[in-house]
Amino acid sequence: MATIRNASAHWEGSLMEGAGQVTFESSNLGTHEVTWASRAEEPGGRTSPEELIAAAHSTCFSMALSHGLAQAGTPPESIDTQAAVTFQPGTGITGIVLTVTGKVPGLTAAQFEEAAQAAKEGCPVSQALKAVPISLEVSFTE
Secondary structure (H helix, E strand, O other), X not given: OOOOOOEEEEEEOOOOOOEEXXXXXXXXXXXXXXXXXXXXXXXXOOEOHHHHHHHHHHHHHHHHHHXXXXXXXXXXXXXXXXXXXXXXXXXXXXXXXXXXXXXXXXXXXXXXXXXXXXXXHHOHHHHHOOOOOEEEXXXXXX
8 A cells, every 4th residue: 555755845035045944744753944055055953855865765775775685584683874965056966875884694795785786776765866876885794
C-alpha cells in the first residue's frame, strides 16, 4: 500500500529579502525557518531545501543498504551515512556525496562496498535524484 507524507512551505516577500517556514506535517516534527541566506550562505539556525534533501537521501540510503545486507544474510551492526548536497546559486544542485561507514560482522570491505553501490542505485531517493551526479565514499569497520 502506498504512503503519502506531507510537508508544506510558507514564504513572504522576495527571494533575497523574504523569509519562510517549512512544516513537517506527517511526522509532526514542527516548523523550521528558511531564508535565502540559509540556503546560499550560512544556515544561521535555519534549514534549506538542500538540507532537507540531504536528510531524506542519507536516511533512505541507510535503510536500503541495511535491507540489502540483511537479505544477503549479513545484517549490519551499524550504518552511518552523511549526504552532502551542493547548491550553487544561479545553477542549482550540482552534486550529492554520500559518505557511509558500516560495521557488518562476517563481511569483507569489498563486499560492503558492493552492497553500498547497489543501495545507492536502488534507493528510492537516489532514483528520484538521478538528474544530479551522486558519488559514494565508503569506509568499513570489521
